[in-house]
Amino acid sequence: MRQMIDLSLYLVLDPDLCEPLGMVETTRRAVAGGITAVQLRHKTATTEEFIAIGKELKEVLKGTEVALVINDNVEAAHALQADVLHIGQGDMPVEEARKLIGPEMILGLSVERLDLVKQVDASQVDYIGIGPVFATPTKPDHKPAIGFDGLAEIAVASPVPTVAIGGLKAEHVAQILEAGADGLAIVSAICGQKDVTSATEEFSKLIKEARS
Numbered sequence: 109m110r111q112m113i114d115l116s117l118y119l120v121l122d123p124d125l126c127e128p129l130g131m132v133e134t135t136r137r138a139v140a141g142g143i144t145a146v147q148l149r150h151k152t153a154t155t156e157e158f159i160a161i162g163k164e165l166k167e168v169l170k171g172t173e174v175a176l177v178i179n180d181n182v183e184a185a186h187a188l189q190a191d192v193l194h195i196g197q198g199d200m201p202v203e204e205a206r207k208l209i210g211p212e213m214i215l216g217l218s219v220e221r222l223d224l225v226k227q228v229d230a231s232q233v234d235y236i237g238i239g240p241v242f243a244t245p246t247k248p249d250h251k252p253a254i255g256f257d258g259l260a261e262i263a264v265a266s267p268v269p270t271v272a273i274g275g276l277k278a279e280h281v282a283q284i285l286e287a288g289a290d291g292l293a294i295v296s297a298i299c300g301q302k303d304v305t306s307a308t309e310e311f312s313k314l315i316k317e318a319r320s
């Protein structure tokens with residue numbers, strides 16, 4: 109039985125947007141602010157680079173409950189014994205990813221449209237990333253934005269927990285949770301913010317308030 113992670117406040121790292129602090133220091137400050145998961149997303153890194161940064165992230169996360177997610181790179185996820193691998197529809201078949209990571213690692217899958225959620229196999233996939241909710245320059249090749257209504261349709265149809273992604277800011281927290289998502293995945297509203305810890309605390313506070 110896989111140990112599910114807390115999707116509430118899920119930081120997705122971007123090496124450029126995390127400047128000048130860098131991804132590791134950004135993570136340290138975001139952990140202090142209350143993130144529940146962090147994804148190493150680096151679209152140009154080699155596997156060796158992925159593993160080197162991942163090791164530093166593991167040091168930062170040691171003794172915390174914050175889950176380490178590796179985006180795209182199965183080999184790095186395996187080498188790092190990461191908590192989670194996240195893949196998109198075009199990365200590799202879910203069955204292949206599950207075979208490569210084994211039965212224990214959490215597997216996340218991106219879902220951009222309602223028809224795709226109907227194909228999600230809950231015996232293989234542990235959560236889905238739904239979006240983009242809004243258009244965002246962080247991922248120039250993103251699929252069309254789905255808005256709160258599109259998010260709600262997919263979240264209600266999902267057989268597994270969900271995290272919303274794409275253009276999310278603190279002002280969206282209540283509506284994202286009302287739409288049925290279990291959490292928010294954030295890049296630019298945390299990475300590169302002047303005060304990473306307080307930007308994270310703001311999300312964390314609003315999530316707690318929306319749930320109370």
Ligand SMILES: Cc1ncc(COP(=O)(O)OP(=O)(O)O)c(N)n1
Pocket residue numbers: 120147149179180194195196197198199216217218219236237238247271273293
């Ligand atoms: C939590 C989460 N949701 C969606 C994505 C996007 O994954 P993908 O579609 O594979 O695109 P890339 O991030 O690999 O460019 C994600 N990374 N995380």
Ligand SMILES: Cc1ncsc1CCOP(=O)(O)O
Pocket residue numbers: 120239240243244245246247250273274275276293294295296297
């Ligand atoms: C990785 C990803 N997948 C869909 S949108 C996105 C980027 C979200 O970035 P931001 O939070 O800065 O809009």
Ligand SMILES: [Mg+2]
Pocket residue numbers: 179180194195196199
């Ligand atoms: Mg991907």
